[in-house]
Amino acid sequence: MAIVLTDLEIAELEKMANTLRQDVIRMTASVGQGHLGGPLGMAEVFSALYFKVLRHDPKNPDWGERSRFILSNGHICPVQYAALARSGYFPVEELTTYRKINSRLQGHPHVGSLPGIENSGGPLGQGISQAVGRALAALQAGWKHRVYCMTSDGEHDEGQTWEALLFAGSRHLRNLTVLLDRNNIQIDYHTERYIPLEPLVDKYHAFKWHVIEIDGHNVRQVVEACDHANDIFDGPTVVICHAIPGKGVDYMENDPEWHDSTLTSEQAEEALRNLRVVEDEIDRKIATLKGRVAA
Amino acid sequence: MIREDAHLVSNLFAEDLVKKATRDGYGEGLLELGGINNDVWALCGDLTTSTRAKAFAEAFPDRFVEAGVAEQNMAGIAAGLALEGKIPFASSFACFSPGRNWDQIRVSIAYSEANVKIASSHTGLEVGGDGASHQACEDIAMMRALPNFIVVAPCDAIETKKAVFAAAEHVGPVYIRFAREKTALFTTGKTPFEIGRAVTLTDGDDAAIIACGTMVYLSLLAAKSMFDSGMSVRVVDMHTIKPLDEEIVVKAASECGCIVTVEEHQVYGGLGGAVAEVLGREYPVPLEIIGVNDLFGESGKAAELWEKYGLTSTSIAKATKKAIKRKGAFGKRRAA
Ligand SMILES: [Mg+2]
Numbered sequence: 001m002a003i004v005l006t007d008l009e010i011a012e013l014e015k016m017a018n019t020l021r022q023d024v025i026r027m028t029a030s031v032g033q034g035h036l037g038g039p040l041g042m043a044e045v046f047s048a049l050y051f052k053v054l055r056h057d058p059k060n061p062d063w064g065e066r067s068r069f070i071l072s073n074g075h076i077c078p079v080q081y082a083a084l085a086r087s088g089y090f091p092v093e094e095l096t097t098y099r100k101i102n103s104r105l106q107g108h109p110h111v112g113s114l115p116g117i118e119n120s121g122g123p124l125g126q127g128i129s130q131a132v133g134r135a136l137a138a139l140q141a142g143w144k145h146r147v148y149c150m151t152s153d154g155e156h157d158e159g160q161t162w163e164a165l166l167f168a169g170s171r172h173l174r175n176l177t178v179l180l181d182r183n184n185i186q187i188d189y190h191t192e193r194y195i196p197l198e199p200l201v202d203k204y205h206a207f208k209w210h211v212i213e214i215d216g217h218n219v220r221q222v223v224e225a226c227d228h229a230n231d232i233f234d235g236p237t238v239v240i241c242h243a244i245p246g247k248g249v250d251y252m253e254n255d256p257e258w259h260d261s262t263l264t265s266e267q268a269e270e271a272l273r274n275l276r277v278v279e280d281e282i283d284r285k286i287a288t289l290k291g292r293v294a295a
Numbered sequence: 296m297i298r299e300d301a302h303l304v305s306n307l308f309a310e311d312l313v314k315k316a317t318r319d320g321y322g323e324g325l326l327e328l329g330g331i332n333n334d335v336w337a338l339c340g341d342l343t344t345s346t347r348a349k350a351f352a353e354a355f356p357d358r359f360v361e362a363g364v365a366e367q368n369m370a371g372i373a374a375g376l377a378l379e380g381k382i383p384f385a386s387s388f389a390c391f392s393p394g395r396n397w398d399q400i401r402v403s404i405a406y407s408e409a410n411v412k413i414a415s416s417h418t419g420l421e422v423g424g425d426g427a428s429h430q431a432c433e434d435i436a437m438m439r440a441l442p443n444f445i446v447v448a449p450c451d452a453i454e455t456k457k458a459v460f461a462a463a464e465h466v467g468p469v470y471i472r473f474a475r476e477k478t479a480l481f482t483t484g485k486t487p488f489e490i491g492r493a494v495t496l497t498d499g500d501d502a503a504i505i506a507c508g509t510m511v512y513l514s515l516l517a518a519k520s521m522f523d524s525g526m527s528v529r530v531v532d533m534h535t536i537k538p539l540d541e542e543i544v545v546k547a548a549s550e551c552g553c554i555v556t557v558e559e560h561q562v563y564g565g566l567g568g569a570v571a572e573v574l575g576r577e578y579p580v581p582l583e584i585i586g587v588n589d590l591f592g593e594s595g596k597a598a599e600l601w602e603k604y605g606l607t608s609t610s611i612a613k614a615t616k617k618a619i620k621r622k623g624a625f626g627k628r629r630a631a
Pocket of ligand 1: 152153154181182183184185186
């Protein structure tokens with residue numbers, strides 16, 4: 001049954017994306033390092049995932065029927081940490097311990113350190129294989145839950161990514177959805193500059209994957225694409241999420257320099273000011289929509 | 296000389312002693328284990344015949360993953376299975392796993408403490424004709440460096456089978472290395488085996504030989520020849536290189552006064568290195584490390600390679616005599 005989102009639900013997911021962005025700015029500013037471009041660009045995707053798509057229970061992180069979520073591009077973990085905290089896995093105040101000594105919020109995620117984290121990751125290319133292992137276990141046992149894996153375009157330079165894609169396609173892993181952060185940047189340059197990934201859709205098709213392309217900043221499209229993937233029974237699905245790195249902070253957008261950079265406190269303040277303007281707009285929209293519902 | 300509680304075969308030094316490859320012990324152990332534990336899975340990278348994972352693959356096709364020639368992905372799939380509560384045995388040649396996929400083993404398995412068993416055949420020079428590219432002599436060093444990993448190098452097919460069961464019992468990552476060629480089958484079902492507890496095979500106090508894998512039987516032959524000429528040499532089967540049975544190493548050092556280590560692996564970073572670390576810290580005595588001497592091997596028959604690269608009972612005996620001679624002089628160089 002297709003998910004139908006109301007305008008109010010859409011606005012609330014947009015508001016959550018904005019909140020996650022503000023969290024990401026606060027976390028990286030607090031420690032003076034960490035990744036920004038990817039986390040900011042994936043805010044809508046994480047909002048949609050954690051607040052609509054994934055079946056999960058923050059009070060029972062090991063619930064057997066939960067959706068599995070593997071973060072392959074571990075460096076964008078600030079946005080996952082923010083989504084986990086906002087879901088209720090741990091206190092929001094803990095977010096600013098990111099990358100600091102004695103923290104559960106490691107610079108790259110570590111399974112076992114923090115509830116809600118399903119894999120250790122960072123070195124690129126390792127996530128899809130682990131998602132495949134989890135998907136195989138589920139299919140063999142007849143478990144109904146779905147396995148999700150977030151990956152980045154830069155990770156497609158890694159050989160292991162293609163090993164995993166080839167395997168998953170050939171095994172028709174219908175319970176696997178990969179979300180691809182197609183933000184066109186990697187650490188040093190734009191992805192198409194030296195080792196172009198295009199034609200990316202053709203590559204996935206050749207590897208026997210079903211492909212859905214969406215605007216990664218449109219929460220409705222994220223939810224609908226993930227929902228659509230549930231109805232594809234002959235193989236795995238990749239949702240290519242076209243996204244703007246650094247989205248929401250105008251001076252960071254589309255600039256590989258902001259993949260990971262140090263924010264000055266002035267820059268952080270400016271970013272938060274930017275985001276609060278958007279937040280106010282969303283709040284007004286929500287108020288209007290609620291008024292309409294009440295009327 | 297032979298300890299009764301080691302329960303070795305009665306015809307230990309007979310010409311007609313049965314030979315069997317340790318990889319066959321792996322294949323049999325895995326098959327048997329699969330029959331009694333439904334959580335056990337196996338993976339292999341296009342080498343089911345060579346690694347002997349084939350019997351399991353045929354018996355339990357729904358718990359077997361043919362990963363293809365893609366060891367990095369295989370390690371990741373194994374991690375995913377383990378994180379879902381399965382007990383995957385990922386099989387390949389050691390030159391590919393951990394040789395090719397050490398990063399995946401490090402992050403997806405060791406760091407996550409995923410309950411994966413990396414089971415690798417074709418270790419050491421005895422791989423033979425394939426040559427140096429396929430003769431993994433660095434794997435112990437690679438795996439010993441990883442936190443959370445247990446590293447086991449069984450001495451014959453029976454001990455390998457026991458190691459497979461013990462690995463499944465242990466919750467956490469385990470590396471088991473075994474080999475291609477048929478080698479002496481000299482332990483029995485009664486020979487004790489427990490991860491982390493070495494087995495003393497012979498009594499002796501002139502010297503102690505601490506060996507693992509294919510080199511244990513050659514060490515027994517060396518001890519026998521020395522016994523025949525009046526020297527008593529202790530032989531220890533150090534099947535677990537990590538965690539090392541430090542107690543037995545210190546005991547051997549204090550009671551024998553010198554130690555020889557033997558392994559089919561580089562002399563750096565393997566069993567010899569592990570023993571040296573303990574001796575340096577706890578009980579310094581003369582130490583001779585026998586192994587592949589910082590070299591790549593080459594094509595040839597296993598016996599020819601062992602001969603050429605100094606992995607024979609004769610070279611072990613020679614090193615042992617050297618260690619015994621050094622006992623008196625130990626420490627004098629420093630004093631002078
Ligand atoms: Mg990118």
